[in-house]
Amino acid sequence: MKKKVTVLTGAGISAESGIKTFRDADGLWEGHDVMEVATPEGFVKNPELVLDFYNQRRKQLFKVLPNKAHEALVTLESHYDVSVITQNVDDLHERAGSSHIIHLHGELLKVRSSQNESLILDWKNDLVLGDLCENGHQLRPHIVWFGEDVPLLTNAAEIVSTSDMVIIIGTSMQVYPAAGLINYAPYGIPIYFVDPKPTIRESDFNNLTVISETAVNGVPNLISTLIDRGFYK
Structure with a gap:
């Protein structure tokens, strides 16, 4: 064995x-405060900003090896x-x-229901407001945010x-x-x-x-x- x-x-x-990692820039991740883009509160406050942030991170994956x-x-x-x-x-x-x-x-190439964390989907494209799970809830990045x-x-x-x-x-x-x-x-x-x-x-x-x-x-x-x-x- x-x-x-x-x-x-x-x-x-x-x-x-x-x-790139946020800790290399004094708490800024690609120019954003991590509390704005990596917390449930940030998602509630400005979901479009959060979704765009992870869309950019997802795109970057296809440029690295x-x-x-x-x-x-x-x-x-x-x-x-x-x-x-x-x-x-x-x-x-x-x-x-x-x-x-x-x-x-979590994983950048997956998303999940904002209401049911066990409803997880593979996802390689941009995620935008209006992209819903099968139960009609907004999809969010499958990322464990601070406080979760x-x-x-x-x-x-x-x-x-x-x-x-x-x-x-x-x-x-x-x-x-x-x-x-x-x-x-x-x-x-x-x-x-x-x-x-x-x-x-x-x-x-x-x-x-x-x-x-x-x-x-x-x-x-x-x-x-x-x-x-x-x-x-």
Whole structure:
């Protein structure tokens, strides 16, 4: 039986494919205050602005490609049982070829009913006012906004809790509740943290290795080492 590796990914891995993140601009996301475009209140106040914002993000997806870090994680699947738990709403892990992906914060290429969060549709075009679900309610981006529950969090925590190894890539480890997932890792398993500006230290967790590199540089090298030498340093 293959050992189980859980990979937690954040904005850093997508940024290297050209997807911008709001945290790079002092809380401004593409010129917008995140409270205007990433909260239920913002959607109620100005739905057209919110829909247009995500329409632009969706269009951007078709102009970018998975990078070497995404591809390396696919290679890892040939040797280990790999689950990717991502905070990212893009489809770059899917396009690279990863098999098991959980999107904690939703997906840009899906929309849902504004009244029934379980009524979810695939969506690749612009979403505008007047686009309704089958029950006559306005469709909204399938994104977990600030202040909303993270429905897949329990599932993600269970996956982390049964891992033989955890790899963390391109996340600040400061956005909760996603950042708390590391606390579900079994004590003593190998944990690798790949980020050019690491926010945690090796002394913060048992058996943690910090790799202070970008995802594109650090992840392929780490994966190569894991395949060649196995789990432990």
